[in-house]
Amino acid sequence: MTSTARTVRLKVSPQVARIVTKGAPREVQLNAARGALPLQGQDLLTTLLFLSHGTDTEIKSLAGATLREIPPGELAPVVENSEIHPQLLDFVARARIGDLVIMEPLLTNPAVSTETLVHVASHGEGGVLSLVAHLALRQPDSPEIAAAILGNPRADRAVKDRLEPAIPSPASAEDAADADGEPEESGDEAADDSEEMPVDEEEVNLSKYQQALEMGISEKIKMALTGDKEWRNIFIKDANKLVSSAVLKNPRVTEGEVLMIAKNKSSSEELIRLITLEREWVKQYEIKRALVLHPRTPLPKALRYMGFLTEKDLKNLAKSRGVAQALVNNARRMLADKNKKKG
Template sequence: MTAPIDVGALSAPAQKLAQPSAPQKLREMAARGIAPGLKPGEVVTVLVLLASREEEPAREAAEKTLAALPEPLLQGALGADLQPPVIDRLARAYADRLPVVERLCAMPGIAAETLEELARTGGEAVTELIAVNEERLLKNPRVIEKLYLNKNTRMSTADRLVDLASRNGVELTGIPAWREVSVAIKDELIAEPSPEPTPDDVLFSETQALAEALAADEPVDTHVEDEEGKEEIKEQYVPLYKRLADMTMSQRIRRAMLGSREERMLLVRDSNRLVASAAVRSPQMQEEEVVLISRNRNISDEVLRIISTTPEWLKSYTVKRNLVENPRTPVLVATRLVQHLRESDLRGIAKSKNVTSPVKDAARRHLERRKS
């Protein structure tokens, strides 16, 4: 939350108009952007005040005016020393106007929360603008995190931001797979900033478009198993798989975190453990996907270990049962989860030919304990 507007910093006429006790007619005029004697910056400040008061009768009119300020009033306000809440309101209202955002970002009073919001929601041009001020980014690492997790941020820019943080010892805990991201970037060539997207940027955005076109309404697996248990990629996902295969490790990790369910189901099987781990750590991951992954016998033990140490996923009984029954689950993990299963499932596990001997033994022991 940005600090409230400091009414005491306004001129005497503006302070009078800003008071809730000001005549209703004057407040209604101010809500339309009409405040004779006030400078443009103060007019907009009063508008923000009126729009922020829940019980203000002129609030709706003020909000409407702020959303479409007359150009002379807007430009005049941008030339003033605006307070953080006013900058924040204008940044949100005019996020699609790069010249406006550029002038707001250059203001010394802009709050970290405002930069974070622009980094989270801004289009490509806005994210490129924010990403150039390295000194400010290092002071506000959360802005780097928001930029990285914004699909509109170019891949080459995301790589530079990760490299910047890594070189300066900044840990970006807001990126779920930060360990994987920071390790991946060490061995990759970092592209210099450029006015136009790089070929890798184009590949990244085109892959996103393809993934969105293939997205299903319900979670589905991207693979099918043959009679011998070997997996093959379903035909419709082969083009997406090939595009992902052409990417660098850092690009695949970012797609794993930001991409579609289908991309996660492809990347969670990646031969590179960093990529597979990032996929299962994705903030987009849903329980239905984890159910599919946890029962898959072609998934790496590291992915299954991550699932087993994520409290959110262990709330699901199906996930716990799948982990116990999956022979790829680390033995210590599977035997620890045995105690949480129902007797009917334990009896089946104790007799199963597809479960490892230590897990079957653990199931038998727990059955005996429950009988005694």
């Protein structure tokens, strides 16, 4: 357990404060969410951000729809302002990721956070993705941006070829992960009608799992690369393959942990691939056997590892219904060959 303390403040105008504060009339918030109040620019964005993080489902839905409908010509000058809060840029980026007119000034704004860039790198396409790739090449201290593009199925081969040399070794990735330290705000914590809406300071003991829920991608990668067994158990299950893969690059990972990953039928293709690339791991008999039985082990490698299996394991494999038929057939052939040699 660790203690964490954080105070985050998002400055708003008095007009915005009266709308988003707890206890504000619902009809006022509904009109604000529809874009029906005389709000413009950053005031409108800030209001929509707070309302989209509230508990009222209708208001949240309307706020999101209004953000998606703001004309690009009106929104672009707002996200170009270098004094805008990074959380507002992230809010816009997630809603308008395919709009290059908006995304170009947003992505080149010095206030944009690494976490936002990683999100766009993971989910963008076309001209937006090309722009992020250009930014990734200019930010070698943030390798997670380039890594996210390489993992994006929408990225074309030309973009990936430009970025592959930019991915550093695990050791340097660990250092680079320090770059993303931008905290997130909870929009529904507006407390009064002052010009500065605080998210009250929290000082609580959090489990590692709870801490993980609050982390950005780069923070997760750093902890996966350096953390203890409890952290590794959390991040090996992370949906982001950059995070889960980093666990296997942690110098403290044990062969027992690797074996558990190899035995887990839900382990991703990338995790299995990384295990097969480490000679010290595949020297272990139990790991080789687990890889033979894993559905995501490439067939050529599984067939090769079968050559090390005991006769007992081959017999079990020859009767198995949970593996590829090619492996069953090969096990039967190997047993037949063994019987011939005995005869």
